[in-house]
Amino acid sequence: MTSGATTGVPVPAEPAVRRRLRRRPPEPVRRALGQYVALVGYYLLIAVVLLLVTVLGVKGAADASARLVPFLLAAAGVVFVGRRVIPTRQRWALAVAVGSSLAVQLACYYILVQVVGGGATELDGNSAFFSVVLAAVGPILALPAMLNLLRARRWFNGERERQIRADEIGARPIADPLMGPARAATAALPAPTAAPTDRPVAAPSGTIEIGAIVPLPASAARDRSAAGPLLAVRDLRKHFPIHGGVLRRQIGTVYAVDGVTFDVMRGETFSLVGESGCGKTTLGRTVLQLTPPTSGRVVFDGYELEDVEPNDMRPLRRRMQIIFQDPFGSLNPRMPISDIIGEGLLSQGLTDRQARDKKVEDSLEIVGLRREYTRRYPHEFSGGQRQRIGVARALALSPDFIVADEPVSALDVSIQSQVLNLLYDLKRDLNLTYLFISHNLSVIQYFSDRVGVMYLGKLVEIGTVEQLYRNPRHPYTVALLSAIPEADPRRRRKRLILKGDLPSPAAPPAGCRFHTRCWLRERLGNPENCVTQEPEVRSLGDTGHQVACHWTEEISQTTVSEAAAESPAIVAAAVEDE
Secondary structure (H helix, E strand, O other): OEEOOOOOOEEOOOOOOOEEOOEOOOHHHHHHHHHHHHHHHHHHHHHHHHHHHHHOOOOOHHHHHHHHHHHHHHHHHHHHHHHHHHHHOOHHHHHHHHHHHHHHHHHHHHHHHHHHOOOOOOOOHHHHHHHHHHHHHHHHHHHHHHHHHHHOHHHOOOOOOOOOOHHHOOOOOOOOOOOOHHHHHHHHOOOOOOHHHOOOOOOOOOOOOOOOOOOOOHHHHHHHHHHOEEEEEEEEEEEEEEEEOOOOEEEEEEEEEEEEEEEEEOOOEEEEEOOOOOOHHHHHHHHOOOOOOOEEEEEEOOEEEOOEOHHHHHHHOOOEEEEOOOOOOOOOOOOOHHHHHHHHHHHOOOOOHHHHHHHHHHHHHHOOOOHHHHHOOHHHOOHHHHHHHHHHHHHOOOOOEEEEEOOOOOOOHHHHHHHHHHHHHHHHHHOOEEEEEOOOHHHHHHHOOEEEEEEOOEEEEEEEHHHHHHOOOOHHHHHHHHOOOOOOOOOOOOOOOOOOOOOOOOOOOOOOOOOOOOHHHHHOOOOOHHHHOOOOOEEOOOOOOEEOOOOHHHOOHHHHHHHHHOHHHHOOOOOOOO
16 A cells, blocks of 8 residues: 555555456346246256156147157257357347247247147147146246346447366365475465564553554565565445335345455455444455455455356365354254365365365364364364364365454353464464454454454554554544453553444444544544545555544544543543452
8 A cells, every 4th residue: 555645545556467257147147047047947847747747658648748849858959058158248149048038939929829729729638738838837937038138238248258267276286285285385475574473462451552653664564565465455345235115125225344445465464353243244255255245346366356257266265265253053063074174175176085085184183173073063062173173174275365254252262262373373384364353352463463443334444463552543443442351450441432332334424434433523522524524544654554534643642541531521431440
């Protein structure tokens, strides 16, 4: 990121795009593809039924089969051809697909007119019945498919797109051992230079210390810029429609993620922190394309991901994995551990059962579980062991990038430390890159290189661990840090309690989204621009520290101390440990 020359607004560096993956077809085309498949299946099913009743010797079935089976097979073939040419996006493909649907409809209408109008006098009762069923049901699927294609006719623009191959994405062979030669290629990548890879960061003190601006180490800045980001997110948005009424019309929108921009460098841990409901998990799932984004860009190692075709996204799944928050709900209780972990390997083409089982056992051994646990079921494990299984599942495909969605929030404190140490060691040994999501600010401080603070779908502050914990520059970050529990019961601290509840993401406040709860705004006399103007993300010099606040320069140790002391005036409580 570089700061603007006059406004101070950071100008995101354009990520290097190696290739844009094929996008999913628009919704009308996807519906049409499904309707074509249903139509082919329907015709084949009727043909099988006719042949079956002929074999069983039903009266009149032989005559119906002789008349209708050739037509059914021909119609299924015509529709199948139309379905196959649609993904080419050529204009002639649109003509072929629409023509196949129209031909089938005309044939069905002709049969219906002949049977109902009495023109087909040679048909007996069974033949007439099958003919009417065929003629009536066929257009029900063929006509909507044709209309959907015509609605999306602009999608057929003649652009030729090629499916990406697994050998193009730089993924390591999934059959290799996790700690074997397959990891040798990662040695050339720059190792993360921030504190968590070398030493744990000191535990936070009970008092927020607002000091001088903490610069980004020059060596770290050079290494990161030279390597380039592994993941680049630009103005990413994910909106969920709210439907209501008898007709289920859209009556609102949930702005879960609303314009997020950040980079994740190779080998670092970028953490997201914020209250429940601020969009952290949605952001992580959208980055991995588990949830298609509404708009914005996601570039992973030069491959642009935007509503990607599943067949193109599948090879990249080897390099992008997720550790889910719930260790109980994320494991299928009806599958043994060998199938749970090996399912991803099988879908990626590792069909050799022995090689797959060996890979599963290696993954379990790396996370500290016994190799013979592969035939057990999830209910036979504790919560911590289940989370280790989730980590093993993510590691089985030898990924480069892992989204850790609150991986320790559902575990006991003693187990949390074990899983965190495991993730810490795996990052060091396997040179992994993490997008780490958590509520625990102490865990974030220990585990992270850089931190992004989210509030109501937006990033309000981004910086290194030292910058955010020594010198928070956003009122929301200050309030979050004041809530960190103090380990020493003899020490007293004061905490800023935010008034009110988190606003609904379906109706976010105008201007600064934090102004309804901001202690700094009330202390400054409720300035108008907090309500009328949305704050731009600004860079604080050349430190790499970014903040979205109109009045960040007013935050100091003095203002924080006075705000905590004046709790009746700003609805902030001074909480003292007993």
